[in-house]
Amino acid sequence: MSHGRGPGRAFEQDKYDRARSTKILLGSLWKYIRRYIKPIILVVSISIVYSLLSVINPIVIGGGINVLTESPSATSLLIGLTITFFSLTLFGWILNSLSTRIQAKMNAKMLHEVRYDLYEKLSYSDMSYLKNEQSGNITARVTADTGELATGLLLSAAVISQVLVIVGSFVWLMVTNWIIGVITLAAVPFAFLMAKILSFFARKIVLRTRRAFGVVSGKMAEGLEGIAVAKSFNREEELATELRELNYQHYKYSRQFGFLMMFMHPTMTALSYGLFIAIIYASGWINQTTGIPLGDIYTAIQLSQSFLFPMVMLSMMFPQLESALGAMDRIIDIFEAKPAIADKIDAAELQDVDDNVHFENVGFAYIDDTYVLKDVSFTAKAGEMVACVGHTGAGKTTLFSSLLTRFYDVNEGSIKIGTQDIRDVKQSSLRNAIGLVTQEPFLFNGTVMENILYGAPSATREDVYTISKRINADEFIEALPQGYDTIVVEGGKKLSAGQRQIITVARTMLADPRILVLDEATSRLDAYTESLVQAAQRELFKGRTTFVIAHRLSTIKDADRIVVLEQGKLMEFGSHDELMELDGIYADLYNTYYVHQGLGDIDLSIDDLDPETIDEEIQKKPMKVPTHAGAGGPSVMGGGTGGRPDKKQMNQHFKEKKKTGKKDEVKQMKKKRG
Amino acid sequence: MATTTHEKGQKTNNYGIDIRSTILKKYKTSRKWFWSGFTRFPLRYLLAAILLGVSTFSTTKTLAMVGDVLGIIQRNLSLKLTEFLSVNVVDIAAISEGSSLILFTPDFTRAITWMIIYVLVAWITLSANIYIWADTSFRVQRDMRQEFYEVVQDHSMAFFDVNDSGVILSMGMNEINQVRMAYHPAIRNLLGSVMTIIITTALLWTYDWIIGVVFLFSFLLYLIIAWFYAAKVGPIRQKLATDLGKLSSISQEMFKGVDVVRSFDNHDKEIAKFNEVSLEYADDMRREGYLSAFYWPAVISIVVTAGAFAFGIYSIVIGRYNSIGIMLSILTLLLNLNRQNFMIPQRLIMLQAGLQNSTRLWNLMDFKDPLKQPNNPIEGDWNRAVVFDKVNFAYPGTEKLVLRDVSFSIPSGARVALIGGPGSGKSTILKLLLRLYDASEGDIKIDGTNIKDMHTSYVRSNVTMVEQDIFLFSDTIRANIAFARPTATDEEIRIATERAQIAPFIDSLREGNQTTIGERGVTLSGGQRQRIAIARALLSNPSLLLLDDSTSAVDIKTELRLRYAMEELMKGRTSIVVTQRLTTLVSADLIILMKRGEVVDIGSHSELIKRCSDYQFMCQHLPIAEGDNVCSDTVSIEGGRD
Incomplete structure (x- = not known):
């Protein structure tokens, strides 16, 4: 439950163990810090001067008092002291402001640089890395972790000056009077002990509070996403009641947190005042023996404050510094992540003379030895439409959407377009040649027009109208409130899945690729619209090599060739008639899966069906469960909803497929029909 | 097993306090x-x-x-x-x-x-x-x-x-x-x-x-x-x-x-x-x-x-x-x-x-809601005709009419199929019937009573919609089904799951209907989700059922189970189904054909297939199994679509 930005993620982070030593982390940070070496030196020098000032100031006051007690008439000296006090304080203020200003500029710039590099790196990193990580998690790297790092950098400047103040104050206390120095030192264990105890409890309570916050947030998210369902079943009140209970739970933990905080501040104040009293009392004793000027006592009292408070501040800063280092660690993870497939140095442009696509002994595994494709060989002739059929998990999507597009490289064999191996071709020229319509219709935030223009920025609005009209999309687009200029929000929540899909089809058609991969590209459309879209496709892509992962009869029958995959192996290849003649897997599939799609009465009784299993029909898309909101900003929802089942899940699925033996099941059914 | 409309009787509500206006005031x-x-x-x-x-x-x-x-x-x-x-x-x-x-x-x-x-x-x-x-x-x-x-x-x-x-x-x-x-x-x-x-x-x-x-x-x-x-x-x-x-x-x-x-x-x-x-x-x-x-x-x-x-x-x-x-x-x-x-x-x-x-x-x-609850909410007999009278509708805050001059009357107990291309206004009609929105102009009447004069919670306790993109909560299966009626007994839930053809599947799960679904639990297929939604709708036992069934299942088993489940759901009540399933169209009492927000024609399959060129065109473009000849009348008509 805990991914995405915000409390859930922060919770994970608390358990986080760094993989790298502080030294290595600082080393990597050096790359960025190096560019700012001048301002950093400036800031550090300012910090040193400023710390000195905050130690000197009480000393000046003390000096003034001493002069007063001894010779109350040294007017010129007193005026001098006043002026010194005033200018020192003002100077301190100016220095501090200056350093804040320099740091603000530097920090903002550095943050931007880290963010930019990180984002660029991520954009070009390996597909499987991006697919395995939840998009919310990756986003947290880019926004939250970099922010934490920036806070850490700011803090480290503060740490330097705080340490200096502590050291300076203590040295002067010892110089003034060693007994007072020792008394002050005696307060340190108290302060540390308290900080330790508090942080021990705070950690637990904070975790619990955050978790409760996450639960409230999750509940609210779900309530908002399912609002239409709640309304149509009149269940708003129940949802409100459930939220109220969780909300109360969160309050209870927050209250515990308040209880804890109740000790922190008052106790520190009491401790520092206790220190005053102790110093004053001790001064009495000291006076009897050695004698100590009044001004020095006053200085000591003030300095004891400059000693104790930075100490507490530091103890509160260290956890933050630690989490900044943790953030750095995660950021480096990304910098070191496997990059996307790189072009060969001598990569050529894809020539457009020969659009035959050859799959030669293709073998592929997402991880290690779990091959999802084995020894697949066939040739799609230029201009042919090749349909691919097979059960879920047979490797259809992998073969076309992942390998032909070169999101991944084959482990064995090769894929060639014409005479060129796709690994020898520039990726940009390959991807410009291939158009892909994915299973999951994905839209960008922006207008419908912008979305359709996404793949062909140079196309005109007229081109968009023409394409949309051809695939019958104009009817519903024009019915939208602002027509083509309607803004798509939240990935198109107001559009139906079919409407989203038809926009993605228009997008690819407008991009006008030479080779087309349609991965169940029309599965979300209603049958009528689908038939119109397919008719338009047939016409538009006449003469182009087209690969179709098919789910409907009409598509398959249009195909020139049919590829039948099963458990990653090519089982049959040929035209519809040839394969029906063969009476093998395809004929089976055709009879059980495709033929009924019309009106046809199903001559099966419900009792003839085998009981369903959980993996009978794997979900293409994980159920939409809201993730928890993070610190501000839209689209925090759906942060954790990945696009497709992840690798592990997929492999798991393949394994189970082997066990259950889908083929037998189908055969069995056929027998019953027969 | 089917309850008749009469046994079911009317549902009334004691409308809870209006929290929103209480707080705003x-x-x-x-x-x-x-x-x-x-x-x-x-x-x-x-x-x-x-x-x-x-x-x-x-x-x-x-x-x-x-x-x-x-x-x-x-x-x-x-x-x-x-x-x-x-x-x-x-x-x-x-x-x-x-x-x-x-x-x-x-x-x-x-x-x-x-x-x-x-x-x-x-x-x-x-x-x-x-x-x-x-x-x-x-x-x-x-x-x-x-x-x-x-x-x-x-x-x-x-x-x-x-x-x-x-x-x-x-x-x-x-x-x-x-x-x-x-x-x-x-x-x-x-x-x-x-x-x-x-x-x-x-x-x-x-x-x-x-x-x-x-x-x-x-x-x-x-x-x-x-x-x-x-x-x-x-x-x-x-x-x-x-x-x-x-x-x-x-x-x-x-x-x-x-x-x-x-x-x-x-x-x-x-x-x-x-x-x-x-x-x-x-x-x-x-x-x-x-x-x-x-x-x-x-x-x-x-x-x-x-x-x-x-x-x-x-x-x-x-x-x-x-x-x-x-x-x-x-x-x-x-x-x-x-x-x-x-x-x-x-x-x-x-x-x-x-x-x-x-x-x-x-x-x-402080959102100024265009949909207002009536001051003195009245109730109506849901076992009477549902009437759209010259309804115009534009989504709040927009100008564009997505429904224009829509009029029809649905007799009680009828099975109605809504058909039309994308953007034709089919789903909008369903939303209006749930009173998620109010018509911009014209009236929607039940038993002569304008639904604007009914409290939304009263309307929704008599109308249930099964959407196309089904939303389930990340909770147990039981909780999801009982969402329609939290007081339902185990027996009632049992009956609902059986009628929805999902019971065998639920029984096959180790934790039965206490299985958590969603991210923290098991992932369900589209067909399974759809049938859970049907069980949920069965439990709510509405007088008027709205069903958005635009995309049809792919494999034969899912298809078969779904047909049975839908049949159970539609039994004994008025239903309006957005569909392109030929079986549903043929067996519907009434088909309403929509196009660009307007009603093109209303009638039974056999009437429309004879007289309506738009309908003929659509039927031609539906997937038809070899040997079926439902649309054979239309084969001769080409370019029926304008």
């Missing part, structure tokens, strides 16, 4: 809502404030006494022993033991004792204050969050159409946190600061009235200037938060759609988009830093402290003060106030943020 403005924390728990806050007063007084008094005690030390040191003896009646024996008594005079001991007492009092009262204040503020946060959610949830779909649910969520969680932070710690600290200023002034007054007066005015000036400063920083902070939100949505979008980005080779475009916002963020961050760098209200307090230093010295030189202790007390108090310099601006910014956020929250709560 109670607070009226965002300002009142923001400050309502104090009126919600007046006694607790009062007690906390009194405690804060006591602790502030004790703290300040302790500080002031530093000078007093030092004054005593100084006096005692300067007194000669003989003078000292004449002033103080002391134990002779003690003197012989040493000179310790010279210092520890009774007034010294008394002062120290008082200091210790003050410190203890401050410690206890401050602790109590923080606890009570924090606890109360968390209560305020809890209650305001609940109010926000309940009010927002009550808005009609018109609200959710235009508001990103991620934004609403983030506001309900984070911005309410900000409102709480305005209470605790901001207001508490500011109150403490103001009290410190007042008590310090009072104490200064007792030492030296001139300094008291100067000080009071300068700190009032300081506060005013600090407030304006905070007002300048506040918006930048807000902007930073929005920018961060933008950054995260840009990157989230890109990572979710990475295959689309890659397949169109559009990396550079995405990176440029990110770069732009990131630069904007950096710029705002720099601006914020610059503003807080030269926080010049601090100069005022520096000048005041230095002035007091000079004036104190001057007073001693000319003999205005009889003890150096007075000057030291004044100085200690002023230096203490200087420390507030760190806190006051931060807290003022927090308060500003709380105020701004409460306004934003309130604006969401």
Whole structure:
């Protein structure tokens, strides 16, 4: 439950163990810090001067008092002291402001640089890395972790000056009077002990509070996403009641947190005042023996404050510094992540003379030895439409959407377009040649027009109208409130899945690729619209090599060739008639899966069906469960909803497929029909 | 097994209190809502404030006494022993033991004792204050969050159409946190600061009235200037938060759609988009830093402290003060106030943020909903005809009519199929029947009663919709089915799952209907989800059923189970089904064909296939199995679509 930005993620982070030593982390940070070496030196020098000032100031006051007690008439000296006090304080203020200003500029710039590099790196990193990580998690790297790092950098400047103040104050206390120095030192264990105890409890309570916050947030998210369902079943009140209970739970933990905080501040104040009293009392004793000027006592009292408070501040800063280092660690993870497939140095442009696509002994595994494709060989002739059929998990999507597009490289064999191996071709020229319509219709935030223009920025609005009209999309687009200029929000929540899909089809058609991969590209459309879209496709892509992962009869029958995959192996290849003649897997599939799609009465009784299993029909898309909101900003929802089942899940699925033996099941059914 | 419409009877509601208007009427403005924390728990806050007063007084008094005690030390040191003896009646024996008594005079001991007492009092009262204040503020946060959610949830779909649910969520969680932070710690600290200023002034007054007066005015000036400063920083902070939100949505979008980005080779475009916002963020961050760098209200307090230093010295030189202790007390108090310099601006910014956020929250709560509940809701007989009478409809806030002059009448118990291309207005009709929206013009009537005159919860308890994209909660299967009627018995749920053809599947799960679904549980296939939704609808047992069944299942088993489940669901009630399933079309009593928001034709399959060219065209384009000849009449008609 805990991914995405915000409390859930922060919770994970608390358990986080760094993989790298502080030294290595600082080393990597050096790359960025190096560019700012001048301002950093400036800031550090300012910090040193400023710390000195905050130690000197009480000393000046003390000096003034001493002069007063001894010779109350040294007017010129007193005026001098006043002026010194005033200018020192003002100077301190100016220095501090200056350093804040320099740091603000530097920090903002550095943050931007880290963010930019990180984002660029991520954009070009390996597909499987991006697919395995939840998009919310990756986003947290880019926004939250970099922010934490920036806070850490700011803090480290503060740490330097705080340490200096502590050291300076203590040295002067010892110089003034060693007994007072020792008394002050005696307060340190108290302060540390308290900080330790508090942080021990705070950690637990904070975790619990955050978790409760996450639960409230999750509940609210779900309530908002399912609002239409709640309304149509009149269940708003129940949802409100459930939220109220969780909300109360969160309050209870927050209250515990308040209880804890109740000790922190008052106790520190009491401790520092206790220190005053102790110093004053001790001064009495000291006076009897050695004698100590009044001004020095006053200085000591003030300095004891400059000693104790930075100490507490530091103890509160260290956890933050630690989490900044943790953030750095995660950021480096990304910098070191496997990059996307790189072009060969001598990569050529894809020539457009020969659009035959050859799959030669293709073998592929997402991880290690779990091959999802084995020894697949066939040739799609230029201009042919090749349909691919097979059960879920047979490797259809992998073969076309992942390998032909070169999101991944084959482990064995090769894929060639014409005479060129796709690994020898520039990726940009390959991807410009291939158009892909994915299973999951994905839209960008922006207008419908912008979305359709996404793949062909140079196309005109007229081109968009023409394409949309051809695939019958104009009817519903024009019915939208602002027509083509309607803004798509939240990935198109107001559009139906079919409407989203038809926009993605228009997008690819407008991009006008030479080779087309349609991965169940029309599965979300209603049958009528689908038939119109397919008719338009047939016409538009006449003469182009087209690969179709098919789910409907009409598509398959249009195909020139049919590829039948099963458990990653090519089982049959040929035209519809040839394969029906063969009476093998395809004929089976055709009879059980495709033929009924019309009106046809199903001559099966419900009792003839085998009981369903959980993996009978794997979900293409994980159920939409809201993730928890993070610190501000839209689209925090759906942060954790990945696009497709992840690798592990997929492999798991393949394994189970082997066990259950889908083929037998189908055969069995056929027998019953027969 | 099927219940008839008669047995079912009418459902009525005792409409719960309208939370939304109750709350909106109670607070009226965002300002009142923001400050309502104090009126919600007046006694607790009062007690906390009194405690804060006591602790502030004790703290300040302790500080002031530093000078007093030092004054005593100084006096005692300067007194000669003989003078000292004449002033103080002391134990002779003690003197012989040493000179310790010279210092520890009774007034010294008394002062120290008082200091210790003050410190203890401050410690206890401050602790109590923080606890009570924090606890109360968390209560305020809890209650305001609940109010926000309940009010927002009550808005009609018109609200959710235009508001990103991620934004609403983030506001309900984070911005309410900000409102709480305005209470605790901001207001508490500011109150403490103001009290410190007042008590310090009072104490200064007792030492030296001139300094008291100067000080009071300068700190009032300081506060005013600090407030304006905070007002300048506040918006930048807000902007930073929005920018961060933008950054995260840009990157989230890109990572979710990475295959689309890659397949169109559009990396550079995405990176440029990110770069732009990131630069904007950096710029705002720099601006914020610059503003807080030269926080010049601090100069005022520096000048005041230095002035007091000079004036104190001057007073001693000319003999205005009889003890150096007075000057030291004044100085200690002023230096203490200087420390507030760190806190006051931060807290003022927090308060500003709380105020701004409460306004934003309130604006969401105060949505002017186009859908209004009737003042005197009436009920109707749902077992009568459902009539659309010249209905026009445009989504709230838009001009474009998505339904134009739609009129039809559905007799009770009829099975109606709605058919049409995308954007033809089919789903809109379903939404209007659920009263998720009201018709812009024309009437929708049930038994002659306009549904505008019915309470929404009454309408929805008689109408149930099974949507195309099914939403299930990440809860147990049972909870999801019982969502329609939480009071349902196990037996009733059992019957519903059986009728929906999902029972065997549920039984095959180890935890049965207690299995959690969703991210934390098992993942269901589309067909399984659809049948759970059907079980849910069966349990709600509506008089009018709305079913959006636009996409049909792919494999034969899913298809078969679904047909049975739908058959069970439609049994014995009026149903309107958006469908392209030929079986459903053929068996429907009535088909309503929609096109571009208008009704093209109404009639049975056999009527429409003969007379309506649009229908013929559509049927031709539906997948037809070999050998079926349902649409054979149309084969000769080409280009029936205009």
